[in-house]
Amino acid sequence: MKQSGTVEEQAEAIVAAMTPEQRVGQLMMVGIQGTSVDQDAAYQIAQYHMGNIILFDRNMQSTQQVKDLNRTLTRQIRKESGGVAPFIAVDQEGGFVMRMREAFPRIPSEQQLGESGDPAAAKEWAKKTGKQLKDMGFSMNFAPVVDLGSASERSYSKDPAVVTAFAAEAIAGYEEEKIWCSLKHFPGIGRVKTDPHIDGDVVTASKEELLAQDMKPFAELIHTESPQHMFIMVSNVTFPALDPSLPACVSEPVMTGILRQQFGYQGLIISDDMEMGAMAKHYAFADMGVMAIKAGADLVLVCHEYAHEQETYAGLLKAYKQDASFRRLVDEKVVRIVRTKLAGEQQGYLPAAQ
Template identity: 30%
Template sequence: MKRSLAAAAVAMLLAVSGCTTGAADPPIAAPSSAAAPSATPPFSTSPSSAPPPPPKDCLTETLDALDLPERVGQLLMIGAAVNAPSGLGDTVRRYHLGGVFLRGRSTHAAAQLKSGIAALQKQAPMPMLLAVDQEGGSVQTLKGPDFPRLPSAQRLGSGPAATLRDTTGTSARRLKGIGVNLNLAPVADTVPTSIGTGNPPIGAFRREFGSDPAKVAAAIRTVVPASQDAGVLTTLKHFPGLGRVRVNTDVSRGATDTVATVDDPYLSPFKAGIESGSAAVMISSARYPKIDPDAIAAFSKPIITGLLREKIGFDGLVISDDLGAARAVTSVSPAQRAVRFVAAGGDMVLTIVAADAAPMAGALIARAESDQSFRARVDEAARHVLEAKKRAGILPCR
């Protein structure tokens, strides 16, 4: 009897505690609304509780506000006569140009040049990169009373670094004073002594800082900060180097460097300029068969994307050499010159021929509309242009 009572007591305890002996677990009852509240309230997926997205930065806001034709326009730098730049105003407005290259030579005073540049900038939907070739020696766009003649790079490169720095800084301040914000300089090409003046594009005009790439690299490290600290962005040219060619790409076809490789010591001045923070790099229109046997540098993905972007690590603005009047590219239509350059990884197409704006813009738009990967490349290129404008202090926020 005592054993029966004990067994009954155990059974009652098991029933109360919810334990079973082999039977399926009973369903869990829903919690009572009268239950004590949890110490930590459950996470809510209500949109109102999600944190707000971070605000967009100025550059992203500006890019997002641009439609496709406006983005494509940022990829174009068109030539305008340096003494009458406002004549390009209609093209600037119609194609939303990202930049203008002041071509030719001028002996005008600074005030006159400043007035013309300001008038041109007023025509632009967005402030533009305004570029000149103010290297020194034989290549000097501005030679008026307010722009003293500059020594050649070869002469400056053979002198003290302090002179090179001071000369560069003074020249850049004069450019900034008239509204120029980008110099298509310095030349980072190395011309070996075995070729010297036999190199038509560079050596013949003493545009190189020296015949030793280490010495050229040292000069580039001086020039880049001297110019950019004075308010004018620099452009390292002509990647991956024109110092060993025997043909000038401006006036002839067939310029070829049969020596250059991806590990070429002559790349060191470009690397030095990139490490020094140069805003831009210009791509040559010569051939480099050991790097890419199939295309000139301006149309070469292995050179622009593979070597410059990925191997060397440059993430700034990539500009073409002239793709308008240069003899090296005349076998390709202007429209396809622009498309091939951008597809290879380039950002800003430079042409001194104003009439090229229409076919180049049209071809870039058409390709972007039919090819999503190319559209992404256009967006990336436009961002690089806007980043350069931000560095120049001219990027507006909408």
């Protein structure tokens, strides 16, 4: 992927040479089923040009096996994506949300770190986690959680200032190890009563409350941190004060109105997993991806079933081919994604093309 010109010009040239199928594939981050790129996984990558991957415990047996898997995924996705490397992500928050526990030190939960009163500890653990993930071939960790007072020890604090201080240190730790991190779950799901994995939930707080509390860490970190080094994951919970009918991950007022326009965020926006009950019980996969992209997301997460990944992809591709305004929107987003990846190669976040 050697090109001349600025990163922006290089990204535009690469996207111009891509097929519609390759462009749509860049919008997706998907899971695979096994511990290697077997026939089914290879088919997904080749047939649907899936541009980004997330791994779970089902994919991870040993450090060396994961390293080999990520190397193979990178090589095959580059081949099917016009030379563009994938983001390869994992959820390694610490505490209850840990992958491959036997291979990692016992990473404290965010609540434990917050209760320590020492934000520098968040940086040290981010560095340790980031280094180990980097060694295994990952380029992105879906952490830190910046929700206020989430269940299962997944929050630094209920105090926005404390959450902001600890999250800023975590971002710095990941940045030093050249691992992209992702703040989650915008606009903040600490108030939910129903686990979004099971079904949707509604947060009834006013917009003023949300701005003063739940969204405050996001707003402050957006103003102080580089969008090149952190992404933002948007939740699938509904916030009627922000959008009366749609979950945040398919809401234009939330993603475009608040994140982009009001907060000025310029990095990549990622939906939470569309297979969670909060979305899958209420919307068709053929529609969800299109809804998310139109509303402001850059990457759509579909983590588990190959059929659901294919349905989401097919919906996006159909809209891309039939709707000129959607096509322009997708092309703009794919340039943003490829530009981020090219800059990441230059800065050491992604392995350079061989």
